[in-house]
Amino acid sequence: MTxxxxxxxxERFEGVLGNxxxxxxxxxxxxxxxxxxxxxxxxxxxxxxxxxxxGEPSDLRTVSGIAAAVRSGRGRGLVQLGLLLLIATPVSRVxxxxxxxxxxxxxxxxxxxxxxxxxxxxxxxxxxx
Amino acid sequence: xxxxLFTLLVGSVSIVAGLLGALTGLGGGVVIVPVLMxxxxxxxxxxxxxxxxxxxxxxxxxxxxxxxxxxxxxxIGMVLEIATTLGALxxxxxxxxxxxxxxxxxxxxxxxxxxWLSVRRHPHxxxxxxxxxxxxxxxxxxxxxxxxxxxSYRVRSVGAGFGLMGLAGALSGxxxxxxxxxxxxxxxxxxxxxxxxSTTTSNFMIGVTAAASAGVYLSRxxxxxxxxxxVVLGVLAGSTIGARLLTSLPTRWLRLLFGIVVxxxxxxxxxxxxxxxx
Numbered sequence: 089m090t091x092x093x094x095x096x097x098x099e100r101f102e103g104v105l106g107n108x109x110x111x112x113x114x115x116x117x118x119x120x121x122x123x124x125x126x127x128x129x130x131x132x133x134x135x136x137x138x139x140x141x142x143g144e145p146s147d148l149r150t151v152s153g154i155a156a157a158v159r160s161g162r163g164r165g166l167v168q169l170g171l172l173l174l175i176a177t178p179v180s181r182v183x184x185x186x187x188x189x190x191x192x193x194x195x196x197x198x199x200x201x202x203x204x205x206x207x208x209x210x211x212x213x214x215x216x217x
Numbered sequence: 218x219x220x221x222l223f224t225l226l227v228g229s230v231s232i233v234a235g236l237l238g239a240l241t242g243l244g245g246g247v248v249i250v251p252v253l254m255x256x257x258x259x260x261x262x263x264x265x266x267x268x269x270x271x272x273x274x275x276x277x278x279x280x281x282x283x284x285x286x287x288x289x290x291x292x293i294g295m296v297l298e299i300a301t302t303l304g305a306l307x308x309x310x311x312x313x314x315x316x317x318x319x320x321x322x323x324x325x326x327x328x329x330x331x332x333w334l335s336v337r338r339h340p341h342x343x344x345x346x347x348x349x350x351x352x353x354x355x356x357x358x359x360x361x362x363x364x365x366x367x368x369s370y371r372v373r374s375v376g377a378g379f380g381l382m383g384l385a386g387a388l389s390g391x392x393x394x395x396x397x398x399x400x401x402x403x404x405x406x407x408x409x410x411x412x413x414x415s416t417t418t419s420n421f422m423i424g425v426t427a428a429a430s431a432g433v434y435l436s437r438x439x440x441x442x443x444x445x446x447x448v449v450l451g452v453l454a455g456s457t458i459g460a461r462l463l464t465s466l467p468t469r470w471l472r473l474l475f476g477i478v479v480x481x482x483x484x485x486x487x488x489x490x491x492x493x494x495x
Binding site: 149 | 223224257259262270274276278287296298299309427428429431435436441442443447449
């Protein structure tokens with residue numbers, strides 16, 4: 089266990105964090121682009137109406153609504169899924185930091201990082217609470 | 218105009234915004250919001266929603282590179298993220314209650330201040346002010362790589378920096394921007410953290426700060442896939458190209474050019490916000 093703890097040097101920690109961020113952004117860009125193709129093929133010739141704020145329909149502003157829209161093959165649902173992945177990237181970075189600080193037995197930073205994670209999860213899932 | 222044309226035009230503008238944002242360090246979001254509003258007539262709420270998600274993309278992309286180089290200080294970032302995420306939640310909640318004209322005027326003023334902060338060269342504060350005991354308790358002091366090997370630094374005024382970070386978070390949540398200029402100001406000028414560590418740690422924090430308000434924006438219906446999609450893909454492409462070009466371009470002239478563009482956009486935002494024509 090001591091060997092495992094000491095193997096989590098700051099350099100290794102930072103390398104893993106860098107990869108999480110890079111892969112998260114790439115994955116979300118691919119999903120957004122795929123959704124864009126479907127959306128533009130179906131609705132590309134329509135007129136945009138972004139000058140009036142209506143707010144998104146409920147199926148494009150909640151996690152469960154977006155999941156349902158993706159299952160029914162909607163381009164806009166897929167774009168929103170990609171954006172959700174993008175939002176989840178820094179959240180997973182913070183979650184991973186909790187684990188790493190725990191492995192380093194740094195209790196102070198486990199608490200600090202858990203607090204930040206709590207604020208982020210509240211923001212994302214607060215509407216369901 | 219059709220949705221296809223709108224997507225192509227907004228995507229192209231976003232590539233340029235991402236490119237200039239990466240080259241000047243101001244970030245792409247600060248120009249995207251006014252351009253979407255003033256040139257494309259997009260409602261400010263859709264514009265800040267799209268900008269906010271593009272901010273997460275560029276921050277995470279750039280942070281991935283900087284974290285590996287060993288400049289960013291993850292402990293400093295994590296402590297200050299308590300302030301920025303709480304501020305961002307408050308700012309995003311405020312955004313849903315304030316009239317859009319007020320948000321437009323605040324946006325214009327913040328644009329002016331950020332442009333001024335990033336064009337002006339600050340001397341890094343030096344001096345013998347005592348290190349903050351809180352920084353010691355939180356284990357914030359660290360080292361950063363230089364050509365002559367790692368150099369150590371000490372952190373001071375943790376409380377004041379923390380307060381300023383709360384403000385940076387609130388502005389980020391209210392306006393859908395990264396507030397990098399305020400974050401760097403807090404770390405470099407107030408907390409005495411080396412400039413390179415401040416800018417890279419700021420970049421690292423921007424994504425987490427933006428994610429805190431993104432949840433609120435999403436559930437309020439501010440994030441429209443039709444607007445956000447070309448902005449995110451464009452800004453991401455532009456900032457990736459910008460980061461590669463960074464060393465080979467005359468950034469001084471670009472900063473000046475970007476400063477002029479941002480100032481003009483800021484004045485127009487304030488003007489239209491006051492007249493209520495947005």
